[in-house]
Amino acid sequence: MAMGKIPGNDDEGSEGVFAEINITPLTDLFLVLLIIFMVTSTVIVQQGPGGGAKAGLKVNLPKGGAADVTARSTDLSVAVLANGQYVLGGNVVTEDELRGAFDKAKADNPDTVVIVQADEGVSHGTVVQVMELAKRAGLGQLAIGVRDGD
Known part of the structure; x- marks a missing residue:
């Protein structure tokens, strides 16, 4: 003053x-x-929490046409990175942990949709492997995450 x-x-x-x-x-x-x-x-x-792109991961999704699936809170989003690692809920997980997460999701809600977000460089076999793990756990509703084709 x-x-x-x-x-x-x-x-x-x-x-x-x-x-x-x-x-x-x-x-x-x-x-x-x-x-x-x-x-x-x-x-x-x-x-932060969330799956795939929500967690700040760089996944280069392939382009696709229509967006048929809208993600619900009960859906399970699995990202497959270019190096073949699996990401679930923002954390890198092993195949066994992914299998356990699928089993838990089936027990919680049998109508869980598994959304696979794979990088463009990931081999087809790796994506099929994730889908087979989900089907073995009893999760038959599968979707592939793509970016808009525009």
């Missing part, structure tokens, strides 16, 4: 108090907080 004459008053004898607000430190604080939130939100999005 600064002491001085009140602006606009030319009388020599009257002194008053007026406040001076310096907003530079406040602006600096807000800019630092903005940067922190930007960095942490990026990390949260990349590591």
Whole structure:
């Protein structure tokens, strides 16, 4: 707070108090907080829950025509990365863990739809292997995830 004459008053004898607000430190604080939130939100999005592309994974889906399947909350989305790894719920899983997840999904809801999101570079055999694991667990409703053909 600064002491001085009140602006606009030319009388020599009257002194008053007026406040001076310096907003530079406040602006600096807000800019630092903005940067922190930007960095942490990026990390949260990349590591967050969800399957396939929702978890920040780079899966180059092949182009397709019509989008017949709309994902429900009970559906199980499996992403197959270009290197052949399986991703379920944003986490890389082994074949045994994937089999266990299919068994659990069948027990929870027999009408679960398994959506396979495979990278364009993944071999056909790997996609068929995931589909066979789902069918062995009793999940007969399968879908292939594609991106719009536009």
